[in-house]
Ligand SMILES: O=C(O)C1=C[C@@H](OP(=O)(O)O)[C@@H](O)[C@H](O)C1
C-alpha cells in the first residue's frame with residue numbers, strides 16, 4: 001500500500017502576478033470515466049489528454065487488477081482493450097483507491113453488478129468519507145455490500161447479486177452518487193432512474209451516450225435501461241476547469257496578471273467558478289469555444305481586476321463544488337463581505353474544506369467565519385504564515401495562489417496530495433509567475 005509523504009511543503013514568496021498561455025492537465029472526472037467505460041466497452045478505446053494524477057492512476061490500476069489490458073499512460077495517451085460489461089475478472093487482492101472518492105463511489109456501483117467478490121479501501125482521508133450515500137440505494141437495488149460500522153470504507157461487495165432497477169431521489173446533489181447508480185443500472189433488470197435536487201456534472205451521461213448506450217433525460221431525472229452494451233470510442237479529455245481555477249483566481253486577484261488558459265472544459269455543469277468570479281467583478285473572457293468528444297471546451301483569458309464581495313447564489317454551489325477553496329481566497333482579496341450558504345458538502349471532501357480554509361485564512365489575518373453550510377469572509381489584507389492543508393490537494397493549491405496578494409511568505413504543510421489531481425502544479429505555477437518552491 002503506498003504511503004503518503006506528508007512532509008512535502010510549499011514555500012510561496014509574496015507578490016507578483018501571473019501571465020502567459022497555460023495548459024493545465026486533463027479533467028479528473030472525465031479521465032476516471034474514460035477508464036471505467038473504456039474497460040467495460042467492446043473493442044479498443046483510445047484516450048488522449050488523460051490526467052496522470054494519482055487518483056486516476058488508482059482507477060487505472062483497479063481495472064488492470066480486474067484483468068483489463070491497458071497500455072499507457074504515455075504523454076496522456078491510453079489504449080484500453082475493453083472486455084465488455086461482463087468481462088471483468090476477480091482481482092487477486094483488495095483494490096486500493098488512495099485518496100479518490102470518485103473511484104470508490106463509482107466503482108461501488110459498477111462492481112455491485114459483477115459475479116465476483118471484491119473489497120475496496122483507501123488512504124486515511126478516503127477512509128473517513130461517507131459511503132452510505134451509495135451503499136444505501138445500492139442495497140435497495142439488491143446489492144450485497146457492507147462498509148465499516150460508521151458507513152466508511154473499506155467497502156466489501158459480494159458478487160452474484162441480481163440487481164433490480166429503482167427510481168431514486170438523490171438526497172444531496174452528488175454526481176458521484178448519480179454516476180454510481182447509473183453504472184449499477186447498466187447491470188439491473190429494468191430502467192434505473194435518478195432524480196437530482198440540482199444539476200451536477202453530467203460527464204457519465206455524456207460518455208455513456210458517446211459509447212452508444214442510450215441515456216434518457218427528462219427534466220432533472222436521468223435513466224438507463226439495464227442489459228445493453230458499450231461500444232468502444234475515442235476520447236479526448238479537455239483540460240480540467242477545477243485545476244484551471246487556481247490560475248483563474250490567481251490572475252483575478254493579482255494586479256497586472258493576464259493569463260490564457262487553453263482548451264479548458266466548460267461543460268455547463270462545471271462552470272460555477274466562471275459565473276461566481278464574474279459576479280465578483282473578474283475580467284474573464286471565453287474564446288475559441290468548440291466541442292471536443294461530446295464536451296464543450298474554450299480558452300479562458302483572465303486579467304487582474306478589483307473583486308467585490310458577493311452573496312454566492314446557492315444554485316451555483318454544485319456547479320463549483322471543488323472550486324471553493326480557491327474561491328475563498330478570491331473572497332479574502334475582494335472588497336467587502338462574501339457569503340456562502342448551501343455548501344455543507346464541503347465538510348465531507350478530502351478534508352473539511354469549510355473549517356480548514358477558515359483556519360488557514362484566519363492564520364493569514366483574514367476574518368473568515370465558518371458556518372454549518374458555508375462561510376462568511378470579510379475581504380482584507382493577507383499576511384504571511386504557516387498553514388495546514390490537511391493533505392487536501394485543493395487547499396494546498398488555493399493557499400499557494402493566496403501568496404500573490406500576501407505581504408509575507410506563506411508556508412503550506414502536507415502538500416504531497418497535490419499529485420492526486422494536478423501533477424506538475426509547482427512547475428506550471430512558477431512558469432506563470434508564482435514564486436513557489438517545493439521542499
Ligand atoms: O463525479 C465526479 O467526478 C465528482 C463529483 C463531485 O463529488 P460529489 O458527487 O460528492 O459532489 C466532486 O467533488 C468530485 O471531485 C468529482
Ligand SMILES: C=C(OP(=O)(O)O)C(=O)O
Pocket residue numbers: 055099100101102103322349350394421
Ligand atoms: C472531492 C474531490 O475528489 P474525490 O471526491 O474524487 O476525492 C476533489 O477532487 O476535489
